[in-house]
Amino acid sequence: MTQRILDPAEIQALDPSAIPRIRLPERATHFAARAARLRQLADHNPIGGYVRLMAALVDAQQHALEHFSARMPTRDAIANAQRHSMPILPALSGERDPQWRDVLRKLVDRVEAAGAIAPALAKVLDALRAMSDAELDAQADALLAQRYAEVAPATAPFIMAALQVVWTDLASRLDVQDVPYVDAPGACPVCGVPPVASIVRIGGAYHGYRFTQCSLCGTEAHVVRVKCTNCDSTMGIAYHGIEGGNPALKAESCDECHTYRKIGYQEKDFDFEPLADDLASLTLDLLMSDAGYERASPNPLLWPEAPADQ
Incomplete structure (x- = not known):
């Protein structure tokens, strides 16, 4: 007599008290x-x-998402990701x-049409329009790999915003049961x-649990x-x-790796949004830097200058 072994997704589906492992982005409201x-x-x-400028960019992302549809992974690709515990839509x-x-x-x-454009911003937008496909792809590769020395900080938020639209579109259409378990700490x-930051949510099945929010596709994973x-x-x-x-x-903060990420508590501020609140709390970043901690990863809408030694 043989006994079939259930995979983790099946076990979670059978247990109504199980902690939700994944929270996929809500297509209709994610960027809005x-x-x-x-x-x-x-x-x-x-x-x-700058925060208002990024709000205009994020508005443009929501509009773009409503009119965009990328090619989804095949069933073979999904099965391969699950078999090897790899991300289902690997950005790298x-x-x-x-x-x-x-x-x-x-x-x-759309950002240009949203309002008055200062000369510095006009220069950035013109630079983006002038970049060739190869140059744009090279910048995208550097951003996703966090190769700071190859990144142009002024254009980076716009390039990341476009990549976010693509991966958020894909993530929003996944079946949560298809998403593999990934062993690498912090990897979406x-x-x-x-992730960019984490949030302790309230309400429904997510109540009281902490989720990290991916800085690219917006997927939230329980930690x-x-x-x-x-x-x-x-420790x-x-x-x-x-x-x-x-x-x-x-x-x-973590004294083992000397890094930090921000965390928000929805019970204290229901409107907390990980990426937005992280971007708008630069003072806290400065204090953490003074205390000797480094950001574990950058905010995709505010790219740092490359260190002088790179």
């Missing part, structure tokens, strides 16, 4: 909610003008829908890219609390905030 949060956070913010594979460049150009046009099980989202350590974890600041926002 982010843009609204950015505008809410822009007032009285040291980089308020070198293969991506060439339509991403058309998405980028539409984002540029959908695309393999590191237990008081655990480093960069190296998986449970030397500490939380830092700004006195008089948003009590829902903290920086979670």
Whole structure:
């Protein structure tokens, strides 16, 4: 007599009390909610003008997503990813829908049409329009691999925004049961890219659980609390905030790898949005840097300058 062994997805489906492993992006609201949060956070913010610009870019992302459809992976590709515990839509594979460049150009046009354009921004938009397909692909490769020395920080947010539209489109149409278990700490099980921040959600099946949000496709993956989202350590974890600041926002630091990522608590601020709140809390980044910690990964809409020694 033989007994069939259930795979992890089947076990979770049978257990109504199981913690949701994955939260896929909601296509109709993903970017719209982010843009609204950015505008809410822009007032009285040291980089308020930039935050508003990014809100306009994120609005353009929502519009682009509504009119975009990339090619989904085949069943064979999904089975192969599951078999090898690999991301189902790996961003670093070198293969991506060439339509991403058309998405980028539409984002540029829509941001320009959204309002008055300062000379510095006009120069950035013109530079993006002037880049060849090969140059754009080279920048995309460098961004996804976090090769800072090869990245142009001024154009990077727009290129990342276009890539986000492509991968969010794909992630939003996946069956959650098809998403593999990935062993690498912090890697998104959908695309393999590191998270931007994490959120402790409230409501429904997600209530009380912490999820990291992917900086590319927007997929959220469950990670237990008081655990480093960069190296998986449970030792030397500490939380830092700004006195008089948003009590829902903290920086979670790790003394094992000396990095940090921000974490938000929806019970204290229901509108918390990981990428938006991370972008709009630059002061906390400065304090963490002064304390000797490095960001585990950059915010895709605010790319850092390459260190001088690179």
